[in-house]
Amino acid sequence: WWLLWKQTCWCVFDMFHSVVPPLCPSARQLNNSSMVLSSSVQLVNGVELSKDNTGVTAKVSLSNFTTSVFFDGYTAQIRVQGPSGSSLQGLCGNSSRPLSGLRLSEHSSTSCETKYSDTSDSTINCTMVTERCNLLKKAPFSSCNIDPEPYIKACSDTLCRYPAVDGLPCQFLEAYTRACSLMSNTTLEGWRTVAECSSPDAFCQDQTCIDNEFCGETSGGETRCFCRSIFASPYREISALGTPTVCSQNSASLTLIGCLLAEKGFDYSALHLRDPTCTGQVDEKTHMVTFSFNSNSCGTQVMTNSTEIIYKNTIMAQNSSSDIITRQDQVHIDFSCIQTQPDLKTVAFRIRDSSVVQVITSGPWTYTLTMKAYTDASRTQAVDPSTDIQLNQKIWVELATDGLDANVVSLVTESCWATNQASPDGGLRYDLILNSCPNAADQTVTMQGNGQGTSNYFSFNMFQFSGSSGEIYLHCKLQLCVKQESSCIPVCSGARGRRSISSRYEAAF
Template sequence: MTIKYFSLACSFLKTLTECFSNGTMTALAVKVESAPGLNPGQLTLSDPACGPTYSDDRFAYFHFTVNSCGTTRKFINNVMLYENEISLPDELEVKLNATTSSEEEYQLKVSCSYVANITRTLAFLTRPRDNEPFAETGTGRLMVRMRLAQDASYNTFHQEEDYPVVRYLRQPLHFEVELTTSSDPKVALVLDHCWATLNEDRDSRPRWNLIINGCENPEDPYRVVFHPVEADARVRFPPHVKRFEAYMFSFAGDAVEQSGQVFVHCDVVICDASSPTGGPCSGQCVNQDNLKRGQRHVKDFFEERHVYVSSGYILWV
């Protein structure tokens, strides 16, 4: 008897193809002994651009949707059949056969079938919650940066390599202080104190106050100006950003020689914008009595949320 057609079935420990109700398919292409020179990572679906999601020297794993990667669809009675094929791209297969003594070919057909007209009944059961969900308290770092804008538009800023920045006396300086690592819309940044010194030491003397308790210094003949912040392509959360304008000045006095440089420092507070509870978190410049006395009325609750930032040094000419 001459057998013209026959088939051989192999059992694998893993499922080679899985079909999911959301229209996705997974396929596992296993390396076989008939193709010892095969690199599973080079296998693709019908579309050569669709390679494996993961592969090693033993198998390649594919994950794709039924409307991608060259998958075909046909109807057989009331069933939709999706089919694809895993193989080597033509140029790699030619190269592999040229380096081996016998022709090696790898083809794995994968298919998924879905009933076209069928109604499924879904049911779910609800029950009252014993407790409302809550978020556990966590810890982390809040990063704040202070930058000097090139002009009043606050679109471009001086970089670290630009310092020292040179300004004329009485020329405006446009500062922006930003909370950079938070995406919480309930968090707000408030400028508590800002001042200028002759050097990088924030506690050095002499010192000139620009902002006191969130307000401009009333003794400054050229008071700072607070600029509103609107949401745009760069600023996602306006409460995370504060902008103010100061005027370039020099330190001068009987006991202090005139200097050609200043540093600007700020003491900022991170607040809960949804429930301000006094102190600096009441808002930017809302308590003029605190301003006149020059005293700080900050609860211990907020002391833990103070952040200090400084600018690079600015030369005046």
């Protein structure tokens, strides 16, 4: 039972020491299932459990001994009752030995051995703190026959280093008074008035905090889970509320840390994306809040510039812009993912090579761009190195993408040209597509589906450069067009002009 007491004391110490990992399980959990405790005793696996406004009590009887454990949110008190002269046996040890020497390694995490240093609060007046702790030497405490020195030492050691918050000034006096009542059946009347301590309500009794949190009081006297310094400091140093945006295929997600949101006074349940129906999903085990969107949901904004398509959304509070004034901190967190505009100007494509495939990488958001040549209008007979192509034979060239959302963007072929060298800028050049329309000077060139979806194709009659019998290289320049902004379909008539495809860029953070 000494080990149980030692672990519980660490748990109590953890209430105000923001860097010590927690060692105690939730008092309201059993085998990962929630329990509802009340003043009525419940028998669970031979253990009597009950709860009132002062704390939680567990009692178990083994052989001739009855052991009770009481925990009030600060201190655990363990009492063993049995026949006079009997000795205890079991997992016990000398209190002078460190806890690590008694802990069973097969049931303990190695992380429990990690020690952290913590700087004392230099603003604390230790002399005044010691005077308060020494109240245990005066009436009415002096009427108890229990040695107060261990309590005084624990009181002064703690309050000389840590702020007097979360009821700490009364914690050690409360523990001494209860020990006096249990051990000597002595009631210390009027001690709360002398020490200016309120009624003995259990601290943080109905709060369940995770490993990275501890329970404490807010400035308004309410209790909630606070972030541990060792966990939160990396985020605080960069003024972050969570982890970086995760981009995967056509979806994006941003995870915020619950205790950091609470620290800023934000209620996660009041937050949503641009579409108010898209709210955060809370992980009850980690208290993380995740917001997600894809390329065509939750009010996602799609913007373009010459090199990128940007998919952006914003986490905001309910009715964040409807009122003229507000007395709450406003939430406006932008997060985004991008897709890079394609550019095949540097890719050499020989007609006889059949196809070229280019993977466009935009961080985790990627898509594939393919250019293939065919000898039939249905585009089923691909050209390969063994295909015999005749002069003036019609060839179909298809440009297609995979991994783009056709409801949001379309593929526009801006220009295509042939050269007699692999370089797009070297040697002889002949234009097939100009300004997203067929070259008006070549009546064999036709274009289908340009700007309508995520693929298009064009055809032309095969040729060779005069005075040259070498190979022909085909090059194309393409652009992704955002359908939300304007019509992406080029207008090719008369002079075969083209309706401009507008683009704009808005920085996202």
